[in-house]
Amino acid sequence: MTNTMKWIEPIPKQSVSKTVMESIKKGIITGSIKPGEYLPSETELSERFGVGKSSVREAIKMLEALGYIEICKGNGSRVRTSVDSAIMNPLLFQLVLLNDGTQKELLEFRKTIEIAASIVAIDTVTQEDLHNLEQNIEKTRKLREVGQSTINEDYEFHQLIYESTHNQYLILIGKTIMELFYNSLEISNEQYGDRVLSDHERILEALKARDKKRIRIAIESSLKSWYNLALSSSNDANTE
Numbered sequence: 001m002t003n004t005m006k007w008i009e010p011i012p013k014q015s016v017s018k019t020v021m022e023s024i025k026k027g028i029i030t031g032s033i034k035p036g037e038y039l040p041s042e043t044e045l046s047e048r049f050g051v052g053k054s055s056v057r058e059a060i061k062m063l064e065a066l067g068y069i070e071i072c073k074g075n076g077s078r079v080r081t082s083v084d085s086a087i088m089n090p091l092l093f094q095l096v097l098l099n100d101g102t103q104k105e106l107l108e109f110r111k112t113i114e115i116a117a118s119i120v121a122i123d124t125v126t127q128e129d130l131h132n133l134e135q136n137i138e139k140t141r142k143l144r145e146v147g148q149s150t151i152n153e154d155y156e157f158h159q160l161i162y163e164s165t166h167n168q169y170l171i172l173i174g175k176t177i178m179e180l181f182y183n184s185l186e187i188s189n190e191q192y193g194d195r196v197l198s199d200h201e202r203i204l205e206a207l208k209a210r211d212k213k214r215i216r217i218a219i220e221s222s223l224k225s226w227y228n229l230a231l232s233s234s235n236d237a238n239t240e
Contacts, residue, residue: 016051020059023049028068028079038078039069107227110177114158115219117174118203121164122210129164133204136160137197144193151189155182157200164207184226192229199225 024045027033039045045056060077063069069077121129140153155178162174178185188196199222206215 016055017058017062020045020049020051020055021062024059024063025066025068033079035079035081038072038076041076104227106181107223110181111220111223113170113173113177114161114223115216117162117165117167117170118207118215118219119212120167120170121161121207122212122215124166125164125207125210129160130204130208133157133160133164133207137200137204140197140200144197149189150193150196151182151186154185154189154196154200161203161207188226188229192225195225195229 024033024039033039039060040048042053042056042060046053049056060069060071064071064077067080070080071077136153136157140150140157143150143153158178159171159174162171165171199218202218203215203222206218
């Protein structure tokens with residue numbers, strides 16, 4: 001149990017459980033409470049925050065739902081050390097709620113992150129990473145030849161690029177971005193699968209050559225195609 005309790009302050013009587021939740025979350029984000037570390041007991045939290053146990057209990061449940069902590073029966077609650085795949089990514093949920101923006105804004109968002117990650121990958125990609133990308137493209141090609149869906153391979157290709165950065169922050173945000181755009185990947189792969197495959201081959205060749213200018217051009221071209229072929233029509237519908 002932590003000896004640093006600076007993140008615990010008395011709580012005003014309004015929105016009590018939410019305020020308790022935010023206080024504990026702040027302690028986790030600032031590192032006052034470390035991953036794997038147990039929170040103080042409900043009784044201690046109740047006394048230190050100056051609130052009822054029911055408010056603390058509700059705050060703990062909210063933090064569990066958000067994926068910050070896990071409840072260990074008989075031992076209390078502790079900060080997670082890994083992300084549970086069964087829990088919805090809070091960032092993804094926030095982006096879904098912001099879905100009233102234009103498709104062009106989504107394009108700019110994806111382009112900014114994807115180009116930045118790919119340029120990082122130029123300096124960090126390993127032979128194993130390149131092999132995995134080559135295998136992905138070969139599998140995509142074979143599936144295209146027999147008329148099968150390649151949406152999962154498209155998703156995997158981009159995730160492999162993010163993983164090639166070996167940067168946990170870029171990998172996580174990359175996964176979030178690709179989940180957000182999954183439906184548009186389905187459209188582009190079903191209707192323009194050969195173009196998608198060609199774009200991926202150019203990106204991989206630029207990565208192999210470790211050419212930052214070339215990979216930027218390849219990604220910009222790929223995303224422009226993705227926008228024109230899979231997003232522009234729905235964007236027009238949203239602006240009518």
